[in-house]
Amino acid sequence: MIGRTVHKIFAWCMTGVVSVFVYPVFFLISFALMVINNWLLKEKKSIEGEVAVVTGSAGGLGKNIAAELASKGCNVAICDINYKLAEGTAKEIADKYSVKANAYKVDVTKYEEVVDLKEKLTREIGPATILVNNAGLLIHSDQLNPTVEEIELMVKVNYMSHFWTNRVFLEDMKKANKGHIVAISSVAGLVTLPYSEPYCSSKNAVRALMRVLRAELKLEGLNIDATTVFPSFLQTHARVKQFATDSGFSDLYPLLEGEDVAKRIVQGMLQREAEVAVPGFFMLTYRLISLLPARAQDWVTYMPMMRLNTFQRAFASIKEQ
Ligand SMILES: NC(=O)c1ccc[n+]([C@@H]2O[C@H](COP(=O)([O-])OP(=O)(O)OC[C@H]3O[C@@H](n4cnc5c(N)ncnc54)[C@H](O)[C@@H]3O)[C@@H](O)[C@H]2O)c1
Numbered sequence: 568m569i570g571r572t573v574h575k576i577f578a579w580c581m582t583g584v585v586s587v588f589v590y591p592v593f594f595l596i597s598f599a600l601m602v603i604n605n606w607l608l609k610e611k612k613s614i615e616g617e618v619a620v621v622t623g624s625a626g627g628l629g630k631n632i633a634a635e636l637a638s639k640g641c642n643v644a645i646c647d648i649n650y651k652l653a654e655g656t657a658k659e660i661a662d663k664y665s666v667k668a669n670a671y672k673v674d675v676t677k678y679e680e681v682v683d684l685k686e687k688l689t690r691e692i693g694p695a696t697i698l699v700n701n702a703g704l705l706i707h708s709d710q711l712n713p714t715v716e717e718i719e720l721m722v723k724v725n726y727m728s729h730f731w732t733n734r735v736f737l738e739d740m741k742k743a744n745k746g747h748i749v750a751i752s753s754v755a756g757l758v759t760l761p762y763s764e765p766y767c768s769s770k771n772a773v774r775a776l777m778r779v780l781r782a783e784l785k786l787e788g789l790n791i792d793a794t795t796v797f798p799s800f801l802q803t804h805a806r807v808k809q810f811a812t813d814s815g816f817s818d819l820y821p822l823l824e825g826e827d828v829a830k831r832i833v834q835g836m837l838q839r840e841a842e843v844a845v846p847g848f849f850m851l852t853y854r855l856i857s858l859l860p861a862r863a864q865d866w867v868t869y870m871p872m873m874r875l876n877t878f879q880r881a882f883a884s885i886k887e888q
Pocket of ligand 1 (some may be wrong): 622623624625626627628629646647648649673674675676701702703704705724751752753754797798799800801802803804807
């Protein structure tokens with residue numbers, strides 16, 4: 568009994584010593600490394616001639632990312648459940664950037680379809696060394712009262728699908744000891760957005776998944792990077808745009824252009840950044856909020872929304888007819 572108590576006191580003391588003496592040194596070193604990496608060093612790696620798979624790239628942010636990668640000389644696979652739209656996007660990108668851009672129909676929630684996708688695109692445009700997990704569902708038909716099926720599908724598309732795509736595409740990257748996996752999370756993966764449990768929790772889970780992946784890649788000594796992206800509200804999605812406007816979010820910070828976010832994502836990839844928030848200060852805000860006790864964090868997160876007093880109404884107004 569006494570032994571267990573001493574053990575516990577020792578653990579608490581060690582935590583105190585680490586917090587007071589080791590953490591500040593660690594903080595300064597990692598901050599200096601971040602400044603050197605993000606601001607002093609120029610673009611680090613070239614991706615010209617590589618094959619990039621972008622899920623959900625028929626339109627929206629995915630299309631912008633595929634176009635930005637093509638502008639750097641990548642051949643791109645436009646993968647989407649909406650094949651008709653993907654075809655037009657692929658043609659547009661191929662014409663504009665003179666790279667190979669093929670359209671592929673895939674439902675990323677289905678493992679077998681992802682396996683077939685890899686076989687097909689490897690045959691047609693070569694083995695992929697870049698995977699951008701962008702496909703996502705943002706809003707339910709009735710955000711305040713989603714159906715069981717809608718919740719299940721959102722979690723599958725936004726989170727589960729990353730297991731399938733990563734598993735399938737990592738295999739060749741590991742063999743080539745070269746690659747980059749990018750996951751599009753959201754600021755809703757960092758902070759809380761009330762009445763969005765499936766979206767927030769799936770985007771939060773993506774962050775954890777990517778952190779584990781990065782640790783494994785480092786432990787295995789592989790030359791494969793993993794970047795998680797946390798964008799704020801974009802102009803790209805009509806219903807999200809309406810919600811952001813109605814709730815007053817767009818007054819707090821202007822809605823982002825898809826092209827700007829795509830540029831920042833590719834820049835982050837080239838600089839091998841682990842996490843990219845757009846705008847960048849959201850990450851600092853998140854880190855500062857994280858230092859507070861849990862109840863204070865809750866308060867900070869929901870109070871501004873309560874004060875706006877339009878939150879529920881904004882979600883109710885975008886209910887699909
Ligand atoms: N729009 C925003 O404000 C915003 C903010 C932060 C993060 N994000 C994230 O960015 C990503 C893209 O968002 P967007 O605004 O461009 O959305 P979007 O709806 O315009 O695009 C999503 C694409 O994914 C495709 N898709 C959906 N389910 C699929 C499936 N099962 N298999 C394959 N493709 C599928 C859709 O057909 C669509 O083309 C999402 O992951 C989203 O969560 C968006």
